[in-house]
Amino acid sequence: MSEIENGQGLQARRAAITDLGDALRLLIEQATATEAPTADLLRAAALIRQAGAPLGERARGRFETASADDLLGGVRLYNPVTGGGSAFAPPLEIHRDGDVAVGSCTLGRAFEGPPSFAHGGVSAMLLDQMLGYACGMSGHPGMTVQLDTAYRQPVPLYTPLRLTARVAAVDRRVITATGTIATAEDPASILVRATGTFVALLPEQAQRLFGPVMGRGR
Numbered sequence: 001m002s003e004i005e006n007g008q009g010l011q012a013r014r015a016a017i018t019d020l021g022d023a024l025r026l027l028i029e030q031a032t033a034t035e036a037p038t039a040d041l042l043r044a045a046a047l048i049r050q051a052g053a054p055l056g057e058r059a060r061g062r063f064e065t066a067s068a069d070d071l072l073g074g075v076r077l078y079n080p081v082t083g084g085g086s087a088f089a090p091p092l093e094i095h096r097d098g099d100v101a102v103g104s105c106t107l108g109r110a111f112e113g114p115p116s117f118a119h120g121g122v123s124a125m126l127l128d129q130m131l132g133y134a135c136g137m138s139g140h141p142g143m144t145v146q147l148d149t150a151y152r153q154p155v156p157l158y159t160p161l162r163l164t165a166r167v168a169a170v171d172r173r174v175i176t177a178t179g180t181i182a183t184a185e186d187p188a189s190i191l192v193r194a195t196g197t198f199v200a201l202l203p204e205q206a207q208r209l210f211g212p213v214m215g216r217g218r
């Protein structure tokens with residue numbers, strides 16, 4: 001294969017993917033916040049199409065994992081919530097603190113719902129990831145089958161956020177996890193709360209859903 005067969009190449013590629021992700025996130029922020037003249041928008045669109053064309057020349061198919069990812073090791077550079085390579089991801093950073101998963105991120109203009117606040121679907125997306133992480137962290141990974149969110153106060157843009165999640169109960173294959181979003185400055189004031197139900201897959205379910213990917217995965 002390729003330039004990433006040795007570990008050094010892999011690290012360099014992961015760094016480059018994150019660098020490209022940073023550039024794309026900056027571009028999205030600039031593009032969603034801009035009030036530049038219309039001619040500048042058209043010029044930028046042409047330049048961006050030109051810059052992106054070489055990336056499209058070698059693209060992977062639906063069931064092929066990214067060569068820089070490590071699915072079983074939990075490296076997902078294009079995860080839309082946490083992936084450093086994803087233009088779409090805030091990205092949310094998550095770490096473990098005892099039995100609690102703690103996340104942090106700041107949402108820019110692209111995540112806006114009500115003016116100057118985050119879209120409700122974005123809060124649900126962040127919490128789904130947090131709860132899923134807490135399940136995996138506790139040794140009970142599963143897929144989301146239900147996610148209930150209570151929006152208590154709007155989530156402000158351009159404000160460092162603190163998210164938490166923990167597993168509340170495990171009943172055979174069914175895991176219940178809870179989570180919150182607050183600002184980092186005032187973590188006691190909960191803006192959004194979520195309770196999620198996750199189900200541990202049976203081997204045949206995992207095979208049905210992910211067989212085509214794992215067959216070729218790294």
Ligand SMILES: CCCCCCCCCCCCCC(=O)SCCNC(=O)CCNC(=O)[C@H](O)C(C)(C)COP(=O)(O)OP(=O)(O)OC[C@H]1O[C@@H](n2cnc3c(N)ncnc32)[C@H](O)[C@@H]1OP(=O)(O)O
Pocket residue numbers: 074128129130131132133136137138142143144145146171172173174197199201202205
């Ligand atoms: C450090 C560690 C890090 C880890 C990092 C990881 C990060 C990852 C973060 C990722 C985060 C993102 C995560 C994502 O975004 S996951 C993506 C979003 N989720 C999906 O696409 C899942 C779609 N659903 C399915 O495919 C099926 O439902 C599956 C295959 C999951 C289960 O198949 P099925 O539906 O046929 O179920 P079953 O017959 O096997 O039954 C199993 C059990 O489940 C109970 N049940 C079912 N539905 C519900 C419900 N609504 N409330 C309560 N319970 C429910 C059911 O009663 C039974 O219980 P029991 O009778 O056994 O007691």
